[in-house]
Amino acid sequence: MKKYWKLLSITTIAVLAIGTFYIQKAIANENSLELALDTVSGEVAELKGMEISGGYFDNYWNKRFTITAGELEFDNNDSFIGSLERFYQPKINQLINDHRSFMRGKNSDLAGFYEDEQLLAYANVDSKWDGQSRYKDHNFEIDVLQKGENERITFEQKVPNQQDYRYMYVMDVQVQDGQLSIFTRNEGNTDAPTEFRVYRFDLASEKLISEDSLMILDGMNSKKWHEGNLVTTSTETEPTENVVFAKTEMEEVETEYEEYMVEEKGTEYVAYNLSTMEKTELDIPADLSTDSFNELILGSTIYFIQRTEQGLTVISYNLENEQENELNVDFPSTDQGNMIVNGKGDRLYIVGGDSKELPITIVDVNTGETLYQGIYKKKGANGVYQLFSIDNIYIK
Amino acid sequence: MMRYFKLVNFELGRFFKLYGVIIGITILSQLVGLWVVSNSYMERANYAMFEENLSPAQFVSDNGEMSLLVLTRTLWFLGPIALGAIALLFNIFFVWYRDWFGKNTFIYRLLMLPTARINVYLAKATSILLMVLGLVAIQIVLLPVESVLLKWLVTRDFRLDLAPAEVVSGFRELMIILPAGIIDFILAYGAGIMVIFILFTAILFERSYRIKGIVFGAIYVALATGIFLSPIILEGIIGTNYLYPMELLVLEIILGLIVSAASIWVANYLLTKRITV
Numbered sequence: 084m085k086k087y088w089k090l091l092s093i094t095t096i097a098v099l100a101i102g103t104f105y106i107q108k109a110i111a112n113e114n115s116l117e118l119a120l121d122t123v124s125g126e127v128a129e130l131k132g133m134e135i136s137g138g139y140f141d142n143y144w145n146k147r148f149t150i151t152a153g154e155l156e157f158d159n160n161d162s163f164i165g166s167l168e169r170f171y172q173p174k175i176n177q178l179i180n181d182h183r184s185f186m187r188g189k190n191s192d193l194a195g196f197y198e199d200e201q202l203l204a205y206a207n208v209d210s211k212w213d214g215q216s217r218y219k220d221h222n223f224e225i226d227v228l229q230k231g232e233n234e235r236i237t238f239e240q241k242v243p244n245q246q247d248y249r250y251m252y253v254m255d256v257q258v259q260d261g262q263l264s265i266f267t268r269n270e271g272n273t274d275a276p277t278e279f280r281v282y283r284f285d286l287a288s289e290k291l292i293s294e295d296s297l298m299i300l301d302g303m304n305s306k307k308w309h310e311g312n313l314v315t316t317s318t319e320t321e322p323t324e325n326v327v328f329a330k331t332e333m334e335e336v337e338t339e340y341e342e343y344m345v346e347e348k349g350t351e352y353v354a355y356n357l358s359t360m361e362k363t364e365l366d367i368p369a370d371l372s373t374d375s376f377n378e379l380i381l382g383s384t385i386y387f388i389q390r391t392e393q394g395l396t397v398i399s400y401n402l403e404n405e406q407e408n409e410l411n412v413d414f415p416s417t418d419q420g421n422m423i424v425n426g427k428g429d430r431l432y433i434v435g436g437d438s439k440e441l442p443i444t445i446v447d448v449n450t451g452e453t454l455y456q457g458i459y460k461k462k463g464a465n466g467v468y469q470l471f472s473i474d475n476i477y478i479k
Numbered sequence: 480m481m482r483y484f485k486l487v488n489f490e491l492g493r494f495f496k497l498y499g500v501i502i503g504i505t506i507l508s509q510l511v512g513l514w515v516v517s518n519s520y521m522e523r524a525n526y527a528m529f530e531e532n533l534s535p536a537q538f539v540s541d542n543g544e545m546s547l548l549v550l551t552r553t554l555w556f557l558g559p560i561a562l563g564a565i566a567l568l569f570n571i572f573f574v575w576y577r578d579w580f581g582k583n584t585f586i587y588r589l590l591m592l593p594t595a596r597i598n599v600y601l602a603k604a605t606s607i608l609l610m611v612l613g614l615v616a617i618q619i620v621l622l623p624v625e626s627v628l629l630k631w632l633v634t635r636d637f638r639l640d641l642a643p644a645e646v647v648s649g650f651r652e653l654m655i656i657l658p659a660g661i662i663d664f665i666l667a668y669g670a671g672i673m674v675i676f677i678l679f680t681a682i683l684f685e686r687s688y689r690i691k692g693i694v695f696g697a698i699y700v701a702l703a704t705g706i707f708l709s710p711i712i713l714e715g716i717i718g719t720n721y722l723y724p725m726e727l728l729v730l731e732i733i734l735g736l737i738v739s740a741a742s743i744w745v746a747n748y749l750l751t752k753r754i755t756v
Contacts, residue, residue: 086488089491089492090488093612097612099616100619100620101615103619105660107644143543143546143649145649162658162660163658163663165660167725188719188720191720
């Protein structure tokens with residue numbers, strides 16, 4: 084035995100030290116970094132069904148976390164196995180768990196999915212890089228799962244007039260009365276403008292039945308142009324009656340210090356109704372969106388969230404009766420960071436990010452009542468540089 | 480089996496002096512480094528308190544607390560780790576070529592031993608793995624020691640005491656040697672062992688066919704890497720992620736085992752049939 088002391092000592096030390104290290108780590112789960120929730124008003128129970136994922140960073144810490152129903156848990160940071168489990172966002176993970184074979188090989192962007200009680204639909208535009216400057220051979224890939232019968236409708240179709248488009252991607256998918264609508268953003272070839280379009284397919288015959296241009300974003304010149312976006316629906320997979328697009332005019336202006344700044348010059352909104360297939364230009368005051376931090380649709384109402392000295396102002400615009408409404412909400416942070424807003428039913432969930440603290444507010448949009456207010460902070464010494472950043476909010 | 484252990488012990492012995500020196504440098508450099516870094520921090524703190532009338536809390540809020548993470552970002556800490564890594568990488572080649580180019584062609588005696596020749600190959604690989612794990616273990620033992628030392632050197636108001644695991648996860652570069660979980664550890668070091676096997680077999684190609692063998696060795700490395708990474712390469716070409724992440728991991732583990740086993744098998748063939756002294 085004595086002859087083998089080198090082999091034995093190295094093996095013993097290695098096994099003991101490495102073993103102890105990992106066992107200790109697993110048991111103790113020690114954390115000198117403490118992030119705690121101070122409730123300002125309301126019950127923590129209101130946070131049920133809400134999942135926030137994000138990270139905390141400062142000079143020393145670089146920790147990712149998930150807050151589920153108000154309980155913050157650090158992701159087994161950086162563990163490779165853990166990162167595989169968090170590879171997709173929660174909604175995609177749920178879809179994979181429920182429909183493993185349908186979801187296989189699909190693009191994991193939620194914009195391409197639609198889900199209701201009966202079916203789960205997916206649409207994608209597949210293009211090929213021509214090797215130089217643009218994509219070509221744009222091709223719709225459509226896959227619909229009928230949940231009850233577990234049957235699939237799968238077909239492909241070439242995009243009409245595809246030589247006109249340099250690149251296109253799917254912004255939203257909706258299904259109504261056996262018709263699947265794909266909303267796309269088409270970047271025009273050469274001088275052609277960027278366009279938002281809708282393509283309607285009949286699922287029974289697997290045919291494209293109509294297409295329409297919804298909005299044209301023309302870059303008038305290099306000083307003035309348009310930017311467009313889809314005013315997001317609450318979770319991007321749910322059925323909706325209206326799909327709303329926004330187009331903002333941007334202008335580059337010179338300041339008195341001879342610096343250039345980009346200014347928003349007002350936004351136009353267009354709503355597309357899925358039942359009537361009609362588009363309506365909405366009569367929304369230009370400054371409403373310029374002053375807003377966020378906007379989102381719940382049901383048939385658009386909510387504009389603005390930051391004020393006291394907290395937040397939520398201005399609602401009803402698509403059906405064109406009524407505007409305003410309510411004030413306390414926001415438990417003075418820190419001017421970013422904000423992420425999500426909604427479900429008649430509740431708005433507002434979370435602050437990119438700031439030293441992480442404030443959370445839940446508002447009932449019908450009564451205007453603030454249901455919950457709280458704020459996550461680092462306990463103990465606070466440094467000059469510290470940051471909460473939020474990846475996304477998921478509402479079950 | 481006893482032959483194999485004897486060979487491992489023997490291989491360890493041949494590198495042991497140099498190994499001891501590396502361990503010594505690691506311990507010395509990290510402890511001295513901690514002393515230097517702590518003192519310079521306290522010097523700055525004292526200056527701020529007595530000359531600029533700052534409170535300890537103010538100083539901490541401007542400069543951050545003193546913790547082992549400050550030490551980990553210095554050359555005192557990283558230097559010896561890099562030294563160990565380079566020495567052991569070098570040893571992957573040295574452990575073979577020394578036997579040919581050292582005095583009295585030692586490989587001749589090794590290959591004549593009344594045991595399967597593949598034991599020589601396995602023993603050399605084991606000795607390298609053990610030395611890597613030994614260095615990692617030394618680092619793990621050093622962390623709590625440094626933690627205690629820090630308590631002597633820096634007063635409570637300025638100190639952030641961290642558990643060893645926190646020091647590691649607070650400093651991402653350290654996670655290369657100590658991944659976050661035990662499964663990660665096994666995966667990372669398993670991949671390391673596979674790399675050692677692949678390189679060893681390439682070296683044996685060169686030792687068997689000399690100049691031509693360099694080409695064979697390079698082809699073998701490319702082939703082994705290609706097989707191991709084939710699912711990832713294939714998905715890249717097709718452009719869709721057909722496999723879910725967990726499935727990909729399982730497939731990679733299987734391929735890793737296949738590549739390792741193939742390396743040992745090829746090495747066994749070369750050692751018994753083709754090797755030249």
